[in-house]
């Protein structure tokens with residue numbers, strides 16, 4: 178499996194790396210969250226721009242991205258415009274989704290961009306090509322906030338993302354039963370052991386699925402989301418406790 182190194186962070190080896198979301202609505206709230214991260218032990222910051230009150234203003238979004246980079250740019254920055262269909266808070270047209278992502282990919286302010294698989298194969302391929310021209314890595318994503326698809330379907334979606342050329346495939350699903358959590362973990366291991374040529378991110382959401390957010394080193398997920406001030410999805414653990422748990426499991430595996 179190839180590992181990826183971004184701003185000195187090695188992804189795909191050792192304990193899973195921690196991504197912390199920032200979800201501020203106003204400029205002040207957002208920059209406050211980013212400042213707060215200066216004293217937090219984490220690996221990647223995710224700006225969930227769909228929470229930002231000026232998300233519809235591309236110039237303002239670029240300005241904010243430059244401010245975030247100025248504060249915390251020694252760590253990798255992931256730009257995520259989550260659509261309402263997949264759990265985001267701002268309903269945007271596909272045209273706007275594409276334009277905003279393109280503007281940020283070419284801005285020089287981000288290291289990773291999140292692109293949703295279901296926006297379409299051609300679009301994903303186009304974004305991958307553009308991102309790679311600008312030294313930006315692509316995390317493809319898919320979310321099901323209602324249920325957990327069958328194991329084979331989860332593996333098929335992750336393989337499809339990989340085949341489209343993205344750098345990190347990601348899937349987040351909602352468990353209704355403990356068996357659903359086991360399906361997500363089994364899919365992760367199957368993907369990792371049989372097909373993966375890239376690092377992966379998988380998680381089962383909510384309290385029931387929280388085990389999947391700490392056990393990535395065992396089952397094959399290379400990054401995990403933890404909350405600093407505010408969570409961006411159900412089941413995210415506090416970043417400090419998350420690091421401790423990841424380190425405990427890493428030591429027992431070593």
Ligand SMILES: O=C1C[C@@](O)(C(=O)O)C[C@@H](O)[C@@H]1O
Nearest residue numbers: 198257318349382402409410
């Ligand atoms: O895709 C994901 C994963 C996530 O939904 C989670 O369950 O931790 C949180 C989101 O902010 C992120 O973009």
